[in-house]
Amino acid sequence: MIEIKEDQLASLLNGAIEQLQAEDDRRLVSFTKKIATTNPLQFFEAAKHIFENRTFWTSSSQMLWLTGVGNAFEMGADKSRFEVIEAAWNKMLNEAYIHNPYEVPGTGIVALGGMSFDPINAQTELWKKFRPSQFRVPEFLLTKYNSSYYLTINVCVRKNDHAKQLAEELRQIEQKLLLGQKVPDDILHIVDESEMDPEKWMDIVRQATDEIRNQHVEKIVLARELRLTFNRHAEISSILNNLLKTQPNSYIFAYEIGDDCFVGATPERLVKVEKNKLLSTCLAGTAPRGKTEEEDMKISEALLNDEKNRQEHDFVVQMIKHGIKDYCTEMTIPEVPVVRPFKNLQHLYTPVTAQLRDGFTILDIIKQLHPTPALGGSPKAESLAFIREHELLDRGWYGAPIGWMDSSNNGEFAVAIRSALIQKNQASLFAGCGVVKDSDPQSEYEETKIKLLPMLTVLGG
Ligand SMILES: C=C(O[C@H]1C=CC=C(C(=O)O)[C@@H]1O)C(=O)O
Ligand SMILES: [Mg+2]
Numbered sequence: 001m002i003e004i005k006e007d008q009l010a011s012l013l014n015g016a017i018e019q020l021q022a023e024d025d026r027r028l029v030s031f032t033k034k035i036a037t038t039n040p041l042q043f044f045e046a047a048k049h050i051f052e053n054r055t056f057w058t059s060s061s062q063m064l065w066l067t068g069v070g071n072a073f074e075m076g077a078d079k080s081r082f083e084v085i086e087a088a089w090n091k092m093l094n095e096a097y098i099h100n101p102y103e104v105p106g107t108g109i110v111a112l113g114g115m116s117f118d119p120i121n122a123q124t125e126l127w128k129k130f131r132p133s134q135f136r137v138p139e140f141l142l143t144k145y146n147s148s149y150y151l152t153i154n155v156c157v158r159k160n161d162h163a164k165q166l167a168e169e170l171r172q173i174e175q176k177l178l179l180g181q182k183v184p185d186d187i188l189h190i191v192d193e194s195e196m197d198p199e200k201w202m203d204i205v206r207q208a209t210d211e212i213r214n215q216h217v218e219k220i221v222l223a224r225e226l227r228l229t230f231n232r233h234a235e236i237s238s239i240l241n242n243l244l245k246t247q248p249n250s251y252i253f254a255y256e257i258g259d260d261c262f263v264g265a266t267p268e269r270l271v272k273v274e275k276n277k278l279l280s281t282c283l284a285g286t287a288p289r290g291k292t293e294e295e296d297m298k299i300s301e302a303l304l305n306d307e308k309n310r311q312e313h314d315f316v317v318q319m320i321k322h323g324i325k326d327y328c329t330e331m332t333i334p335e336v337p338v339v340r341p342f343k344n345l346q347h348l349y350t351p352v353t354a355q356l357r358d359g360f361t362i363l364d365i366i367k368q369l370h371p372t373p374a375l376g377g378s379p380k381a382e383s384l385a386f387i388r389e390h391e392l393l394d395r396g397w398y399g400a401p402i403g404w405m406d407s408s409n410n411g412e413f414a415v416a417i418r419s420a421l422i423q424k425n426q427a428s429l430f431a432g433c434g435v436v437k438d439s440d441p442q443s444e445y446e447e448t449k450i451k452l453l454p455m456l457t458v459l460g461g
Contacts (some may be wrong), residue, residue, distance in 0.1 A: 042180030068138025264419025
């Protein structure tokens, strides 16, 4: 059985190579097969010494797991990022040789990637490896969908490649990856911690509320950064393992570029498209969890009826509703939010469902939505201008869409909050909060403190 499949790969490679005319012509060849149960994290760990660029993703429902290692094809853009990515993606797909007999989302050619929060804001040294928009089609992609496992091998071939030899090299790497590597139990210790003076940060919140009261803008989301130094280099697989254990109902993700890795456990879906069914979520408005069930219920009820939080939330609902109405049909949005509990806090939550109109893609929807008022503010242009001028922070990929898309127009993107940029023995953690006219700077500061917890607890805090 395995032998037949390996021959299939070699003959697919051969078919593609024979079509190439010029020396520097390249074609992406993609081969998908069903495989036995394989632990996604052990696969990720096994790739550590083979590939520099690993990507990890689980949906909040954990229905889909993606572990991608290596780069078979990369797409990046600084300006006109949606258009540039879409054009590169379509061109590559048109020319690719694809063998994927399964109609399963997240198998075959899948691009995993993300983007910066604000491409207009100057990029600093901190985020220098992360482009304003960047996607990769991994060399090896492990997909777990429901309880089935698939392996996709992607490779860019050239005219002078030797199909059989290439297939054999790939087979050897595949064996190592499928064998897996135990995930280390890494316990980090924080040896240094720094953040912007809280008073100074709260002062920016005050300036934002003034701006809102003067009616220049209605809502502004302000973030801050916590910089940590550890006793040693952080192990990404171990961090992911701990996030999986501690943050249910969250998207757990990692995007590694050499020694830098952007990691998080975000509760916020931006958009999911599966077979043209669209799902978006409005998540904004926050309260802590209670210590007892009774206290928890009380806090949850208070959150649901709190005017300030309902206002914060409603800006997001209205914006998403208007942002996508021309792109879909059958939109359904409940009149009132519900409270969704997470490990460290609870949020106001409103789901949005619709049918994506023919001819539109998930990238079109992201372009419409990002940043929603859960991360930017309202109106969009005015809130972004305030953030650029006052926040004193390079958000990088924090607060921006991160996720995947496949060649059948399926995909899912989360908003990369509750996240950290890990750099060897250092990390930058980010958290923000929606400032509206009745915001109290001290309470907003406390809110960001709780929002730092999901990452802080798995980083030795
Ligand atoms: C900006 C963040 O959270 C957003 C998402 C949910 C609730 C929010 C809030 O209540 O302020 C924020 O808008 C963050 O976690 O860094
Ligand atoms: Mg808030």
